[in-house]
Amino acid sequence: MKQRRLPPLALSTVLLLAAGAAHGAAAGPAVSVQAQVAPVQQRTLDETLTVYGKVEPDPERLHALTTLSAGEVRRLYVGLGQRVAAGQALLELSTAPQARLSYQQAKGKLDNARTQLAQTEDLFKEQLATRVDLANARQALRNAQAELAALRAQGAGGTVRVLRAPEAAVVTQLDVAPGALAQPGQPLLMLGAQDHVWVRLGLEPEDAARVAAGMPVRLTPVFGGSAIAARIAQVHAVINPSTHLVDAVVRIEGRAASVLIPGSWLRGAIRVRAQRALAVPRSAVLNDARGDYLFVVEQGRARRVAVRTGIEQDGWIGVQGALRVGQRVVIAGNYELHDGMAVRVGAGPAR
Numbered sequence: 397m398k399q400r401r402l403p404p405l406a407l408s409t410v411l412l413l414a415a416g417a418a419h420g421a422a423a424g425p426a427v428s429v430q431a432q433v434a435p436v437q438q439r440t441l442d443e444t445l446t447v448y449g450k451v452e453p454d455p456e457r458l459h460a461l462t463t464l465s466a467g468e469v470r471r472l473y474v475g476l477g478q479r480v481a482a483g484q485a486l487l488e489l490s491t492a493p494q495a496r497l498s499y500q501q502a503k504g505k506l507d508n509a510r511t512q513l514a515q516t517e518d519l520f521k522e523q524l525a526t527r528v529d530l531a532n533a534r535q536a537l538r539n540a541q542a543e544l545a546a547l548r549a550q551g552a553g554g555t556v557r558v559l560r561a562p563e564a565a566v567v568t569q570l571d572v573a574p575g576a577l578a579q580p581g582q583p584l585l586m587l588g589a590q591d592h593v594w595v596r597l598g599l600e601p602e603d604a605a606r607v608a609a610g611m612p613v614r615l616t617p618v619f620g621g622s623a624i625a626a627r628i629a630q631v632h633a634v635i636n637p638s639t640h641l642v643d644a645v646v647r648i649e650g651r652a653a654s655v656l657i658p659g660s661w662l663r664g665a666i667r668v669r670a671q672r673a674l675a676v677p678r679s680a681v682l683n684d685a686r687g688d689y690l691f692v693v694e695q696g697r698a699r700r701v702a703v704r705t706g707i708e709q710d711g712w713i714g715v716q717g718a719l720r721v722g723q724r725v726v727i728a729g730n731y732e733l734h735d736g737m738a739v740r741v742g743a744g745p746a747r
Contacts, residue, residue, distance in 0.1 A: 428738035431729030433693055435722050439675040441707040441714050445606065445666045447644070448618070449597035451656045453568050453588025454647065460583045461559055467491050469576045469584070470556065476570045477658075479590060480561045486585065489557045489578065506540040513537050564590040566658060593653045597664045598641030599631070606668050607631050607644055615646065618661040624652050628666065671707050673714035680725045681705060681713060691726040692719070693739050698726065700735040 471488040474480055516533040519525035569586035578584060595615060599607055609631060615624040630645040646664070648656060656662075680690045681703065688705050691698040706714030719725075724741070726733060733739070 428740050429698075429729050429732045430740045430742050431691075431693070431698075431726045431733070432742050433724040434677050434680070434727045435724055436715075436719050437675050437712075438672065438721050439712060439714075440670055440672050441675060441709045441712065442667045443669045443671070443707045444709070445599075445603055445668050447597045447599055447664045447666065449595045449644075449646075449662055449664060451658050451660050451662065452594050452596060453566065453658055454592040454594050457589035457592040458568070459562060459565065459587040459589075461486065461585050461587065462581055462583055463489060463559075463578050464580055465491060466580055467557070467578050469572045469574055469578060472570075472572075472574055474567050474570075474585075476567055478567045480565055480567065480587070482561055482563045484561045486559050486561055486567075487572070489559060491555055491557065502540070502544040506537075506544050509533070509537040509540040559584070561587060563587075564654075566590055568658065588658065591650055591653045593648050593656050593658065595626075595646040595648060595656075595662055595664070597644040597646060597662075597666075598636070598639050599644050601635060601642055604631060604642040604644075607666055612667045613646055614665045614667075615648075615662045616665075618663055624648065626652075669707075671714060673706055674716070674719055674721065675712045675714050676725050677727045678708060678711050678713045680727045680730065681715065682730060690715070690717075691730050691733050691735075691739075693724045693726060693741060696738055698730075698733045698735065698737050698739050 467489040469487055470490050473485045473487060480486065513533040513536070516525050516530050520527070520530050565587035567585055568588040569583075571582075571586075572578060572584050597613075607628060609628050611628045613626055613628055615626060626646045626648060628644050629647045630643075632643040632645075635641065636643050644664075644666075676690065681688055682690065687702060689700050689702050692701055693699075701717050701719060703715040703717035703719070706716065708714075726739070729739075
């Protein structure tokens, strides 16, 4: 069958119509992305080191309760870990018979020394005793008085003694039980000052060189509670064999210390450095094979800007790149963007 050819004019008309249709399809509605933006800000960002540590009594404020004379523990009024007030009774101690005997003997020596002095003074008046005799009698009286005073201070003069707390404290160690025989100088229990505690934070060895005494630290109870602002007091130079970490000590005093329970865990945020830098919300920064980047919106279109990131804090991150304060960066919808794409800006979250 013989094919029918179109006239040259008709062929050109068809080609123009086809081209027009193709151009119309390509020139359809432009693609745009709904996005939220936030301005670039100048901020001071803190680099913090997060560590953990345990509350313990301040070793410089521990008080060992001892007895100066032998005795028997008759009664305990407190238990291990108990908080006690200043002047509160801790335990009852009966004086040992030997100590009571020593006290009675010392009283006898004192009475005898007084009698001897009186006699020597009478003899001296009658010139039957010398000044040396009189001086020796007076010295013997002073010695007897000192001996009796020492035994009385040791509690040897009474049958039963009650030992009391010298200050508000926590019983951190209990070494005796009712019926136990206590020897002079033997620790009976240990008290830690209630308003003086240590927090021993554990640093990774590689981070220890970045922390120094005087650095601010924010302490927060692991299981909830109010934060405490403090400073590092000491950074040790050896590894703690029980934790395999380097100890950084924080001293807490006063009311803040009195609410902390020895043995409880705290989280510490140590501020190791602060930096003034351009900052954007963390969600603005993306990453691909070419590195970190973000999108700024200019004249309704997205422009990709390569950045170098820095310190992160509270949802913000420091950035370096071709940016200036006040530029709008995309913080939501940026995963759908390409360089040069049209952007429809929506209301962003308040910051």
